[in-house]
Amino acid sequence: MVHSGSNRLASFARRVPLEIKAAVWDCDGDRAPGPDGFNFTFIRHFWSILEKDFVEVLKQFHLTAVEDVLQWSWSREPDSGQEVTELTSCLNLMYRCKLGLNTDVWLWEADSSKRFSVKSARRLIGGHSDTSDRLGFVWNKWIPLKVNIFGWSLFLNRLPSKDALAARNIHIDSQLCPFCDEVTETLDHLFSACRFANEVWAGVSSWLKIPPIFAFGYKDILLFHCSLRTSKRGSKLIQAILLISCWMLWKARNKLIFEKSNSSANGVIGEIKPVGFLWIKHRAKSLGINEMNWSRFDLL
Numbered sequence: 001m002v003h004s005g006s007n008r009l010a011s012f013a014r015r016v017p018l019e020i021k022a023a024v025w026d027c028d029g030d031r032a033p034g035p036d037g038f039n040f041t042f043i044r045h046f047w048s049i050l051e052k053d054f055v056e057v058l059k060q061f062h063l064t065a066v067e068d069v070l071q072w073s074w075s076r077e078p079d080s081g082q083e084v085t086e087l088t089s090c091l092n093l094m095y096r097c098k099l100g101l102n103t104d105v106w107l108w109e110a111d112s113s114k115r116f117s118v119k120s121a122r123r124l125i126g127g128h129s130d131t132s133d134r135l136g137f138v139w140n141k142w143i144p145l146k147v148n149i150f151g152w153s154l155f156l157n158r159l160p161s162k163d164a165l166a167a168r169n170i171h172i173d174s175q176l177c178p179f180c181d182e183v184t185e186t187l188d189h190l191f192s193a194c195r196f197a198n199e200v201w202a203g204v205s206s207w208l209k210i211p212p213i214f215a216f217g218y219k220d221i222l223l224f225h226c227s228l229r230t231s232k233r234g235s236k237l238i239q240a241i242l243l244i245s246c247w248m249l250w251k252a253r254n255k256l257i258f259e260k261s262n263s264s265a266n267g268v269i270g271e272i273k274p275v276g277f278l279w280i281k282h283r284a285k286s287l288g289i290n291e292m293n294w295s296r297f298d299l300l
């Protein structure tokens with residue numbers, strides 16, 4: 001639901017402070033709260049404290065609206081391609097917005113009639129309820145809980161990659177991938193597109209004797225075992241090793257960022273094998289894993 005324009009706000013901006021106060025008192029106290037949740041009842045109650053700031057904000061709004069130039073006050077300049085793109089689309093939306101002097105009304109965008117109905121709300125919820133993320137990741141009992149939780153977070157795109165931190169306005173020195181230092185660090189890049197990850201996947205697929213792992217995103221890695229023609233146990237084992245590999249990649253990434261400690265792709269593969277052996281050997285006793293069949297991967 002959107003408010004059909006900031007008409008009152010626009011008209012406030014054309015008035016002197018006394019008129020602004022009158023307009024504030026004229027507004028319905030419980031309606032149209034701002035993004036911070038404060039409505040006009042709140043503003044009126046604390047008017048003696050808020051007046052100066054409130055009038056100043058509206059004056060500023062007026063100035064910028066009249067000059068048709070937006071004055072930005074950044075806590076941090078946008079410095080990635082994604083942020084600049086988002087800023088541009090935001091500006092496009094704002095410039096298309098025309099402020100008028102008509103009475104404000106509420107519009108329900110989910111229905112062509114612009115009127116709210118329970119039926120249209122139900123249709124809206126049904127159309128947007130994508131449960132694929134929750135159903136796609138299958139827990140693997142052959143690896144520790146912490147690795148499962150890590151894999152689940154990765155599947156849901158919840159790991160604190162640099163682009164995710166920047167999107168939350170957390171300042172970081174560089175948004176570039178620490179491995180290649182060329183591209184913004186996203187989870188898709190880190191786990192599938194980066195040449196460091198590709199070296200790891202090449203080594204892992206060669207060890208596992210499976211087709212080369214080509215992935216367009218991190219989800220392709222997490223679901224790669226589903227595409228293999230192998231037994232249920234084999235698929236589960238491959239999934240376990242791929243999850244451990246993702247875990248090791250993330251650890252190598254963290255070591256590089258926080259400890260300035262470089263890892264090679266071969267070094268990461270060299271960790272995946274013994275750690276996987278220790279973790280899976282005791283959890284999947286039926287596989288009969290020993291050092292020999294593990295190192296040659298004669299298990300499928």
Ligand SMILES: [Zn+2]
Binds near residue numbers: 177182194
């Ligand atoms: Zn990279």
